[in-house]
Amino acid sequence: MRYAETGFNLEIDLTRGSIERVATDPGETELYLGGLGTNAKILWDRVPPETEPFSSDNLLIFSTGLLCGTPATGANRTIVSTISPQTKLMAYSMMGGFWAPELKYAGYDKVIFRGKSPNLIYVWINNDKVEIRDASHLRGKGAGETAELIRQELNEPNAQVAAIGLAGENRVYMASIEQGRSSASRLGIGAVMGDKGLKAIAVRGTKDINIARPTEFMELCNEVLKYIQVRDKNPVPGVMPILAGLGSPKEMAVHDEKWHTENFSWGNARQRIKNYWNEEIEKKWKESMENMRTRLISCYNCPMKCAATISVPGISTYMMKCFSKLTYAMAAFSDLDFGFRIAQRSTEYGVDGFSTPQVMAFGIELYEAGILTDHDMAGIPSDKEGRFYWLLDRIVRREGIGDVLANGTYWAARQIGKGAEVYAHNNIKKHEQLPLKLSMLNPVYFLMYCTGEKINITQIEGQFPQAPFLTMKEREDFVKDWIQVPDEKFKKYLLDWEPRGEHSNPYYPTVEMSCEIVDWQEKMHYIDDTLGMCAGLSSFPLKPPYHIHNYPAFISSATGLNIDEAKLWEITTRNRTLIRAVNVRRGLRRTDEKPPDDHWKKRFPELETQLLDAYYKFKGWNNDGIPTKESLHKLGMDYVSEDLQQRGILKDER
Numbered sequence: 316m317r318y319a320e321t322g323f324n325l326e327i328d329l330t331r332g333s334i335e336r337v338a339t340d341p342g343e344t345e346l347y348l349g350g351l352g353t354n355a356k357i358l359w360d361r362v363p364p365e366t367e368p369f370s371s372d373n374l375l376i377f378s379t380g381l382l383c384g385t386p387a388t389g390a391n392r393t394i395v396s397t398i399s400p401q402t403k404l405m406a407y408s409m410m411g412g413f414w415a416p417e418l419k420y421a422g423y424d425k426v427i428f429r430g431k432s433p434n435l436i437y438v439w440i441n442n443d444k445v446e447i448r449d450a451s452h453l454r455g456k457g458a459g460e461t462a463e464l465i466r467q468e469l470n471e472p473n474a475q476v477a478a479i480g481l482a483g484e485n486r487v488y489m490a491s492i493e494q495g496r497s498s499a500s501r502l503g504i505g506a507v508m509g510d511k512g513l514k515a516i517a518v519r520g521t522k523d524i525n526i527a528r529p530t531e532f533m534e535l536c537n538e539v540l541k542y543i544q545v546r547d548k549n550p551v552p553g554v555m556p557i558l559a560g561l562g563s564p565k566e567m568a569v570h571d572e573k574w575h576t577e578n579f580s581w582g583n584a585r586q587r588i589k590n591y592w593n594e595e596i597e598k599k600w601k602e603s604m605e606n607m608r609t610r611l612i613s614c615y616n617c618p619m620k621c622a623a624t625i626s627v628p629g630i631s632t633y634m635m636k637c638f639s640k641l642t643y644a645m646a647a648f649s650d651l652d653f654g655f656r657i658a659q660r661s662t663e664y665g666v667d668g669f670s671t672p673q674v675m676a677f678g679i680e681l682y683e684a685g686i687l688t689d690h691d692m693a694g695i696p697s698d699k700e701g702r703f704y705w706l707l708d709r710i711v712r713r714e715g716i717g718d719v720l721a722n723g724t725y726w727a728a729r730q731i732g733k734g735a736e737v738y739a740h741n742n743i744k745k746h747e748q749l750p751l752k753l754s755m756l757n758p759v760y761f762l763m764y765c766t767g768e769k770i771n772i773t774q775i776e777g778q779f780p781q782a783p784f785l786t787m788k789e790r791e792d793f794v795k796d797w798i799q800v801p802d803e804k805f806k807k808y809l810l811d812w813e814p815r816g817e818h819s820n821p822y823y824p825t826v827e828m829s830c831e832i833v834d835w836q837e838k839m840h841y842i843d844d845t846l847g848m849c850a851g852l853s854s855f856p857l858k859p860p861y862h863i864h865n866y867p868a869f870i871s872s873a874t875g876l877n878i879d880e881a882k883l884w885e886i887t888t889r890n891r892t893l894i895r896a897v898n899v900r901r902g903l904r905r906t907d908e909k910p911p912d913d914h915w916k917k918r919f920p921e922l923e924t925q926l927l928d929a930y931y932k933f934k935g936w937n938n939d940g941i942p943t944k945e946s947l948h949k950l951g952m953d954y955v956s957e958d959l960q961q962r963g964i965l966k967d968e969r
């Protein structure tokens with residue numbers, strides 16, 4: 316019997332129209348656990364590096380995490396992996412909501428798509444019965460509208476539907492996959508879904524999942540629930556509101572946006588507006604929020620209510636994820652009322668709420684600079700909000716200039732030329748980053764920005780405070796109940812961290828400490844992504860209920876595997892290394908690993924070189940960021956080093 320996982324994947328070939336239920340190898344679970352780990356193994360084994368994102372041979376994998384569907388609070392993530400049209404590297408976006416647990420209850424751990432359907436279709440998974448159905452009547456429909464129409468058509472109100480909108484159908488590089496109150500948005504995975512002719516996947520499951528040691532497992536789940544209640548009543552003092560509690564940044568519950576509106580950049584990462592937040596603005600934004608936010612809502616099996624239903628008069632109600640609350644408003648130099656309105660259209664179109672506003676602001680900036688002309692922008696309205704709607708409509712339809720902007724700022728700038736590249740100044744690995752432009756280099760963030768392969772800083776940061784506490788008293792209070800640290804030394808790092816002087820950024824945390832902090836932060840995210848756990852309850856907040864000390868017991872009691880901390884760390888190192896290997900095989904090198912030139916005003920080239928050198932070494936990678944033969948051997952990954960050697964990527968002496 317298999318525990319926690321079902322032991323079966325669905326393999327669907329959209330070219331041939333075939334559907335197979337395939338038993339999986341339990342040995343792979345022991346090595347990679349599941350979710351992102353086993354997704355990476357499948358991509359390594361079955362998608363050669365020559366495969367283009369829009370090739371029939373590219374796979375699109377929808378995976379549950381190992382704990383999804385168990386009673387573990389917050390274990391509801393769907394991990395979608397493929398090759399990204401934006402970066403040409405491995406994309407692995409997560410979505411919350413309800414889809415992954417439902418797939419487990421239907422009896423599958425993953426759905427793996429290959430090939431392309433000649434016509435637009437959707438897939439209906441109803442326990443053992445799986446069908447490919449015509450979706451021609453859904454062409455051009457919004458993602459939420461599609462989900463609703465499919466539920467009606469199937470007469471199955473409880474079906475969970477992951478769908479793309481027009482952007483995905485038109486292979487827009489920032490197309491998302493939308494599901495319930497969540498979406499898998501980064502790296503253009505919606506475009507790959509559209510390229511495969513797959514409009515949606517509806518799933519309904521009513522089976523059980525086996526737990527190896529249920530009494531022990533339920534006790535652990537109850538402890539987590541108790542901790543959530545305690546933390547809810549005792550927010551962490553002295554940190555920004557979104558880090559004080561639990562959950563993914565609970566933007567829908569927060570009114571105070573001083574930190575984000577004054578620290579993040581407006582427009583296409585163009586400028587900061589210091590002292591933006593005042594009483595009048597706060598009152599106006601609060602009114603918009605209270606008038607339009609109708610209900611706070613949660614993902615499957617979670618009490619945190621991080622999202623909300625938004626009802627804007629005159630347009631259909633939609634569900635807002637945490638951060639799109641601000642991205643459109645700030646990109647357009649507008650306000651929350653506009654942000655809520657345009658986000659409805661964007662959600663139906665199915666686009667990434669981080670990249671899309673930046674791409675539109677980039678278009679406006681090029682127009683103002685005379686690089687895009689009246690001819691390019693013929694018909695654009697004169698008001699700033701109207702311009703954004705106009706651009707959004709053209710981007711998702713790939714009409715006129717929208718066809719160029721639909722490729723994201725990096726590729727669009729190269730197509731446009733005439734100096735447009737300078738305006739695409741917020742990219743790493745060809746992808747838009749958080750619109751942040753800061754002053755002093757932060758060594759920990761430098762490493763995360765450079766080496767992160769998720770391309771979303773919020774999905775590898777967390778656990779260690781973003782800034783030092785001002786007083787020793789605050790630091791001592793913070794470390795008192797900091798049980799989540801993997802090692803007591805991290806407390807010392809924090810206690811000694813000063814806002815100014817010798818023990819401040821950029822030379823403190825030291826190079827060595829920075830490597831350890833980044834490794835810890837990133838590993839926790841990778842554990843979450845194998846388990847399907849929401850980062851909002853684990854790797855993102857400062858003091859979460861799930862951490863390195865209780866995860867092994869959760870995994871062991873759920874699966875029956877014998878996992879301790881060291882073993883979990885090793886598996887996670889293996890998964891992280893495998894993803895690096897997938898990308899290295901696709902051409903990722905040290906030269907790609909740099910933050911935008913203007914991300915910090917004060918830069919330290921010598922220190923930055925030292926940081927990257929040391930971090931690569933720490934990770935068991937050579938000086939070009941390629942895993943070494945020795946480190947691969949230690950992780951039982953000789954199959955990777957042999958492949959890299961055969962391709963001439965890894966030389967014998969390395």
Ligand code: SF4
Pocket residue numbers: 389391411412561562563612613614615617618619620621622849850851852
């Ligand atoms: S913490 Fe928030 S985002 Fe995470 S599962 Fe719960 S409701 Fe969803």
